[in-house]
Amino acid sequence: MDKFTIKDIAKLGEVSTATVSNFLNGNYTKMSVATRDKLAGIINKTDYHPSTTARNLAKNENKTIGVSVADITNPFTSPVISGLSERCEAYGYKMIFTNSNNDEQREIENINRLREEEVAGFIIDPVNPDSSIYNQLSNAYTVIVDRQARRSVVDTVVTDNMNSVATMVRKMVAKGYDDLYFVSWPLDGVSTRLNRYAGFKLATKYLNDDHLITVPYNTSLSQGSSFDATLDHILANKGDKRVGFFAMNSRTLLQLLKAAQRLNYQYAEDFGVATYEEFEWMQLMNPGISCVRQDSFAIGCAAMDRLKEKLTTAFDNEPAPEVQLIPTELVYRDSF
């Protein structure tokens, strides 16, 4: 690679480095068009590129933002990154990327590395949004995506879990489903689950948790499981009621559908169903599954927009954290 510095091209142009610097920064008013053209020519010829490192040091600024994602493998993550990178580019920021692989410790290391890098801001898809590490990050230059802390300490952008579910479930109610159940992993204080369930209760107006069915996280159920039993119980005794299920995400939907298959119930006929999240394979199902389609790309965009906004305003003191809700798209098919 060329080892041209600003000095070299100053020498070639027979001007001072200051003039070259001005040229590089577009301060054309400070030089004759003659030297301006000359410089332009030289720089073109030599394929000279100023060192961003030196520039950053001199200006004491760093147009890069650090991003830490909980799990790059999660299909939710890619579109978020896509949105981020689009906006980064638009705003002239580079993004340095780290993956925590769902490991809190690693996330902490990543964040620290990013701090040493002196990034201008942070975008974080947190492993655990309630972790105390986020307290060390000022809300003046960080935003969190996807998961929401119980008590947010920094700006957060998430999908509108509650209202999406409420809308979908209301649709079920309107269609005459009068015995509805929310199928979920244990709530465990996880914001996404809690908010989706809140939407369910909002729509159904159930006052207690009798209609919450919990399936274990990350274990595959089989015949005779207690889940199968409750499912069978509900469906066998439904009488005139129309029963419907809302699955909190695609994995719980899968559990539900497989159990129903084992018990020989058919959806749309024996029960209605809808789910959060959409995946390719749902298109293959017949009838099609109604679902809540999350706009992860928009989350990425919104997060970066917010960050950019914060980065370009001078705060007297740290702004109060806000949470921004990104709307979803409801896809109605024939599963209820």
Add this chain to the structure above:
Amino acid sequence: MDKFTIKDIAKLGEVSTATVSNFLNGNYTKMSVATRDKLAGIINKTDYHPSTTARNLAKNENKTIGVSVADITNPFTSPVISGLSERCEAYGYKMIFTNSNNDEQREIENINRLREEEVAGFIIDPVNPDSSIYNQLSNAYTVIVDRQARRSVVDTVVTDNMNSVATMVRKMVAKGYDDLYFVSWPLDGVSTRLNRYAGFKLATKYLNDDHLITVPYNTSLSQGSSFDATLDHILANKGDKRVGFFAMNSRTLLQLLKAAQRLNYQYAEDFGVATYEEFEWMQLMNPGISCVRQDSFAIGCAAMDRLKEKLTTAFDNEPAPEVQLIPTELVYRDSF
């Protein structure tokens, strides 16, 4: 953020900046254990972090690699990035990330931006591996992943497309399938498609392209499409022949399966099928779909390994490009 510099902590420690620097770089032999401990204490207390920017400038090195991916949205990409980031971390590199969104022009801009950033090396998942932009990048510090140029100019790591497909299709042949078809997006000179198809021809020994079925890229087919027509034609007139399809990737598989569904053909009974790529949902299909499981994570790892290797060896002149094939895993289920 703290505005501590090396001077501040030198002052606090009543030593020179040189000593602090030595401490920071682990040159403990150059100081008494007394000052060493003192410094350790101070740095801990003050939460001082040296500026990477200044350090990079002073040492004239930059432990970051630039990555440009063709399309972050492609499910293939995430595991690659995962592998990259894992290895980057292990080797002490940061990675600055750019997405080209399948746009050649944008890719060029991204690469140029990365050059200005003075990254130590490049990992590129190219939009078009035959683009001339890659000629500007020395093979001494770049490696390409996923797509292979007709005539590679830099090291490339790809999955072993041809042999994987050949092996899978041979298995179909061995099972008695004697009328096989390759379902693909238009080949369009794309190396992955060409190589997979080459594997198919290798196994089937077909000499012409009569058994290549092309589906349009990124458009969803419906009843009455010409694809439906050819499919129906093949299946309706198969007579005693056993027909099998190999789908070039999961999206074409989906097209195939959906069309078959529309036409009321069942796989494993009316035809056999296998595919490149594996996704979660394939495990739930009944019967299970035989597939070629690509190890994208390994690609990421291998790419970074190779880059690191190059970055730490001094070349007299640019090394000759090599292509590294990452083996796949064949998963046999009951779809043929």
Add this chain to the structure above:
DNA sequence: CTGTTAGCGCTTTCAG
């Protein structure tokens, strides 16, 4: 309009 010069925060000889 152009040049001089003092930094930015750290590294690295070279003396002591």
Add this chain to the structure above:
DNA sequence: CTGAAAGCGCTAACAG
């Protein structure tokens, strides 16, 4: 074992 000082490549007053 420790410090002084000269850079790394660029920017930004400030003079001229």
